Amino acid sequence: MSKGASVLFDVPGPRARARNTMLTVVMSLVFAAIFALLVWRLYDKGQFEEKLWTPFTEWKVWRGLLLPGLLNTLKAAALATVLALLFGAVFGLARLSDHWWIRIPAGAVVEFFRGIPLLILIFLAFFVPNKISPEIAESPLGQAQRLSVDYFFSIFGVESNAGVVTVPAFAAVVFGLTMYNGSVLAEVVRAGVLSIPKGQSEAAYSVGLRKNGVMRLVLLPQAVTVMMPAIVSQIVVLLKDTALGFIIAYGEFLQAGFKQVPANYHNNVLQAGIVVAIIYIAINMSLSRVATWLEARSRRSRKTSAKTLKAGGPPPVAGVGVTQQSI
Amino acid sequence: MFDFGPFFDNIGEILDGFWATIRLAAAAAVLSLIIGTILASFRVSPVPVLRAFGTSYVNIVRNTPLTLVLLMCSLGLNDILALKFSDNSSTTYYWWAVLGLSAYTGAFVCETLRAGINTVPLGQAEAARSIGLTFFQSLRMIILPQAFRSIIAPMGSVLIAMIKNTTVAAAASYAEVALVTKTIVDKPSFASGVIPLFLGVAVGFLILTLPTGYFFGWLAKRMAVAR
Numbered sequence: 001m002s003k004g005a006s007v008l009f010d011v012p013g014p015r016a017r018a019r020n021t022m023l024t025v026v027m028s029l030v031f032a033a034i035f036a037l038l039v040w041r042l043y044d045k046g047q048f049e050e051k052l053w054t055p056f057t058e059w060k061v062w063r064g065l066l067l068p069g070l071l072n073t074l075k076a077a078a079l080a081t082v083l084a085l086l087f088g089a090v091f092g093l094a095r096l097s098d099h100w101w102i103r104i105p106a107g108a109v110v111e112f113f114r115g116i117p118l119l120i121l122i123f124l125a126f127f128v129p130n131k132i133s134p135e136i137a138e139s140p141l142g143q144a145q146r147l148s149v150d151y152f153f154s155i156f157g158v159e160s161n162a163g164v165v166t167v168p169a170f171a172a173v174v175f176g177l178t179m180y181n182g183s184v185l186a187e188v189v190r191a192g193v194l195s196i197p198k199g200q201s202e203a204a205y206s207v208g209l210r211k212n213g214v215m216r217l218v219l220l221p222q223a224v225t226v227m228m229p230a231i232v233s234q235i236v237v238l239l240k241d242t243a244l245g246f247i248i249a250y251g252e253f254l255q256a257g258f259k260q261v262p263a264n265y266h267n268n269v270l271q272a273g274i275v276v277a278i279i280y281i282a283i284n285m286s287l288s289r290v291a292t293w294l295e296a297r298s299r300r301s302r303k304t305s306a307k308t309l310k311a312g313g314p315p316p317v318a319g320v321g322v323t324q325q326s327i
Numbered sequence: 328m329f330d331f332g333p334f335f336d337n338i339g340e341i342l343d344g345f346w347a348t349i350r351l352a353a354a355a356a357v358l359s360l361i362i363g364t365i366l367a368s369f370r371v372s373p374v375p376v377l378r379a380f381g382t383s384y385v386n387i388v389r390n391t392p393l394t395l396v397l398l399m400c401s402l403g404l405n406d407i408l409a410l411k412f413s414d415n416s417s418t419t420y421y422w423w424a425v426l427g428l429s430a431y432t433g434a435f436v437c438e439t440l441r442a443g444i445n446t447v448p449l450g451q452a453e454a455a456r457s458i459g460l461t462f463f464q465s466l467r468m469i470i471l472p473q474a475f476r477s478i479i480a481p482m483g484s485v486l487i488a489m490i491k492n493t494t495v496a497a498a499a500s501y502a503e504v505a506l507v508t509k510t511i512v513d514k515p516s517f518a519s520g521v522i523p524l525f526l527g528v529a530v531g532f533l534i535l536t537l538p539t540g541y542f543f544g545w546l547a548k549r550m551a552v553a554r
Contacts, residue, residue, distance in 0.1 A: 008444075008452050008470065009373040009462045016373070016462075023374045031380060041408050116532045117491035119505050124525050127512045131521040236390075243392030247498050254395055270403045277391050277399075284390035 042270070052268035055261060056275050065264075069256025070279070076170060076252060077239045080177035084238065085231070087178055088185025093215070095190050106186075113183040119244055122176035126248050129158075129165045137163030169250035173242060181238045188230045188309065192223035195306040222304040229295035230309040236287045240280070253279070333520030334527055337511050341524075344507030345531050351424055351503055352490045352535075358429035359489065363436025364471070370441055373462055381437065388434040393427075393495045400427035401499035417502070424496040432489045439485055443478035444470055448554070476550045483543025487536045504528060 012020060042048060055061045094106035113121070136145050142163070149160040156171035167175075196219050204218040243254045257276035262269045298308045334341075369381035388396070400423040404410045412422040447470050455465035475482075494505035508528050511517055517524075 008371050008466065010456060012373065020374050024376045027374065027376050041410070045408055047407070112529070115536050116529045117494040117505070119494040119497065120508070120525070120528055120532065123505065123508060128521050128525060131512070135519070240390070240392045243394040244495065246394050254392065258395065258398060270399070270407055273395060273399045273403055277395055280392060280395065281387060281390040285386065288390070
């Protein structure tokens with residue numbers, strides 16, 4: 001319960017107690033009625049048949065479908081987290097650069113990738129290279145394309161076959177997640193560094209450090225403590241968004257649990273959805289716990305002189321500005 | 328490669344897709360604000376049942392992927408439980424997409440609003456109580472109006488995230504712009520012009536999101552509560 005809740009009402013007197021009891025009874029009845037209607041509907045449509053639920057108790061299903069799916073989800077999330085952190089660090093610091101020719105392009109990239117939907121980014125990586133690569137292969141850039149695919153993008157499973165580049169769903173998902181979450185993290189990094197009081201960098205300059213030293217030795221170490229909760233909660237978002245791989249048929253957890261299982265076991269879509277949801281909720285809630293714990297720890301911490309960035313809440317968007325997010 | 332011809336051949340479909348996106352976003356914006364406000368008042372209410380309901384709703388919905396929420400609505404509730412809004416399949420999928428997206432966004436609206444309620448000074452609530460207002464009166468007339476004004480900027484972020492999330496409705500058989508893009512790319516006749524297509528879609532989304540962001544930023548400054 002939040003602190004705000006307790007200031008809104010006093011310790012109830014007799015009339016308020018009676019009113020609260022009445023509300024409790026009424027609302028419990030309403031919730032129970034909705035629940036009962038749902039259960040009745042499920043029963044009516046034969047959704048409680050045993051064969052629809054038993055697949056989830058079989059080891060075969062877990063080993064063959066669910067666990068490989070979960071592994072694929074975690075694989076994509078882990079790789080995308082690492083790459084997004086790199087992207088975020090580079091672009092976040094680039095936006096703080098003193099040189100306009102670094103600051104402005106970096107800002108444009110970050111705003112662009114934050115402004116368009118993640119699914120469109122995934123589609124972009126999935127469909128575009130395949131369509132445009134034959135044309136590039138014919139052009140003077142063909143050699144560069146071949147070399148970059150063979151020696152770099154092949155790490156992510158990208159293949160080049162007679163000039164046609166095929167991006168696997170895994171690489172497309174990782175690309176989308178990296179670009180979007182990297183841009184959000186770039187803003188987190190920028191906000192983190194900006195949140196350090198000005199006296200810190202002034203003091204650092206006055207003892208004779210250069211720009212590089214001020215950033216590396218004074219601002220960043222403090223900013224990391226401040227940013228940790230926001231970074232972890234962005235990782236929760238990233239993990240949740242791997243589910244978009246479903247749409248381009250990447251074999252992640254949702255695809256395995258919500259498409260493969262129902263396809264093989266009597267179309268038990270609802271049951272599969274419930275099981276899959278419970279597992280997602282368990283994973284994400286434990287990660288969120290970590291974010292909350294980090295937030296509490298960083299609030300107590302004396303290693304930093306700035307206020308902790310909030311863990312929860314939406315990422316700040318273009319035009320709204322990071323500094324106004326201080327609620 | 329940068330031939331805009333094929334893009335303009337399909338401009339009608341793309342604009343229809345964007346119109347579908349806007350219709351979905353507008354309906355979901357209204358409904359998610361309503362759901363979020365109700366949930367937030369549940370979460371701060373003196374009735375434990377309501378508080379428990381609000382908390383578990385937010386925790387469940389916020390930690391489920393939106394793709395799963397929308398698929399459960401379209402495949403589970405609509406197809407299997409046959410809870411249909413209408414016999415016309417595109418209408419019923421539209422309303423399920425609106426409902427799923429609002430249910431999901433509502434959880435975020437609720438959390439934002441609750442953060443706003445926490446910014447209202449203690450004295451306001453105490454003064455409201457001391458002149459004899461009940462909980463719901465003080466919430467409606469004192470707390471919420473001030474809370475809303477202090478969370479305009481973050482609420483803008485929630486709404487923009489929601490506009491971008493409309494693309495996920497592509498998974499739930501709703502023909503918005505992401506699904507239209509995919510259909511166009513899959514056409515055999517659409518051999519070239521994929522870059523202009525994605526540029527067009529990206530610019531379309533930037534047109535939807537950037538002004539919304541600047542509008543909320545402006546509104547937040549204008550409506551800020553001076554304390």
